[in-house]
Amino acid sequence: MDLKNVSRRSFIKTAAVLAGAAAVNPVNLLKFKPVGNLTIIWNSDSHAHLKPTLYREPSVNIGPHFMNGRPGHLVGNSFNLYYDINPKSAMGYFCSYVDFLKLNKEYGPMGGYAHMATVFNKIKEERYGKTIMLDTGDSWQGTGIALLTKGMAVVNVQNAMGYDAMTGHWEFTYGEKQLLSNIKKLKFPFIAQNVTNATWGGLIFKPYIIKEVNGLRVGIIGQAFPYVPLAHPSHFVKNWNFGINTSHAQKMVNKLKNEEKVDLVVVLSHNGLEVDRKFAALINGIDIIVGGHTHDILPAPQIINNTIIVQAGTHGKFVGRIDLNVQNKKIVDYDHKLIPIVTNWIKPDPEISRIIDEEYAPHARTLNEELGTSEDLLYRRATFISTVDNVVEQAFMEKYDTPLVFTPGWRWGETVLPGEKITMEHVYGEYGTTYPEVYRVKLSGQKILETTSSNLSDVFARDPYLQMGGDATRISNSKMHILINRHGAKRIKSFTIKGKPINPDKDYWLITSGAKMQKLSDTVDGGLQKEKAYDVIADYIRGHKTIRSIQTGDVIYRHSRTAG
Structure with missing residues (x-):
């Protein structure tokens, strides 16, 4: 059967489920006719x-x-119109930034593993x-708690929930060492066909598994994410190579179909949506891509080269x-549904709740410390x-008396409401990384232009395989005029710092953390590296x-x- 026709039927059924304020409510949240x-x-x-947490969707998510x-x-509203979602419904709240504060009062927090477990079970x-x-x-x-x-x-919660x-x-x-230690404790496989030994070329992880379910293989x-050594400090994976590895993926598909005689081929992907589109177009025989990385919400699947692509937000x-x-x-035939984890509507699984409480208990004093109060809606996700x-820029500028701050365009980070107490858990929820060191570095204007142009290319490259899947680096006390659809240095039309055009021959001091810019400088204030x-x-x-x-x-x- 032509999946395009099946997809259209599925889209109509999905739209019928989503449309209208009454479409998703406590009564029919899990309502679904099995197929x-x-x-x-x-x-x-x-x-x-x-x-449970809060995560506001972006008001700007622009691309080429x-x-x-x-x-x-x-x-x-463009998202809601595309999928025929009532903006006042729970789905509207989960999928869009529109009226976020007003809808939050009605629908409350989101997610939580104990609540997901109830739905899974x-x-x-x-x-x-x-x-x-x-x-x-x-x-x-x-x-x-993760850090x-x-x-x-x-890992302990995942094991109790029964992932495959x-x-x-x-x-x-x-x-590498900590990752492999964690994986040994997993009760299910960690799989990746695109991570190899940097010296010998052998696979580090199982490239695939075969599950026998209801008579099907x-x-x-x-x-795995193909750009780990580029997006993060490379010393974390110094012995491993990463890549998209399209040709090897095709070999894995062929092996599963021709030698293992499977009934269905699924790719569990952390490529990101645009990369998955190209991946599906270039590889024949993939039935489904279950994707992640770019945090996209797909209320209806995408179909590329007869491959169904799905993703479930973040x-x-x-x-x-x-x-x-x-x-x-x-x-x-198939049917598909994204189920919003409206915390207030779902009874948490008691066993998973118990495990989560046990994990938090030794760290509760640290994580629950109330640091202050936010006057504004604090959110991370936006292109610029x-x-x-x-x-974050204000904190760095005040601490180091340096007006120029570069912060990475990570897409993760929870949302804090106006009037809400900011806890240490919130701070970790924005900057809880294993490379939190702060650097004060000196870069020439030319190097700043080059690294900014490179970052914009990572975000706006026309070829999806050249995109990293994040947002643009944020730069304090600057103003850029960019031409998104140009290439390389031509993408930056103008760049000013504190109102003055950047001088390529001048050296500038800047503060950075997480953006790897310290590697570009011959001058690093080593004293700052100890501060997190x-x-x-x-x-x-x-x-x-x-x-x-x-x-x-x-x-x-x-x-x-x-797109904003």
């Missing part, structure tokens, strides 16, 4: 949020012009003996479900400017008590009516 003989359930990019207007680059019970449960990675990093336990708090496989990205930033190929906001009717090694990063970003930010909040987000950087660009 076929196999169900795949998953979560994407939880970033270790074991407990030909990518705007399609899933992956839709925001706000309900589906497993309903589809007994027919389910596969997956995790797309970015699960062991992004909160204080303080080196990811093991999440995962792949990774930020997991690698614990370093299902091959699941792991695809921070535990959704559980994804796809039911399949597989006959004679073909998908003849975010209120969280404004506060999350401690500097926490001290700033403690000192001021009431926190406002003050924007000092700006980016001029050609706006998109659909």
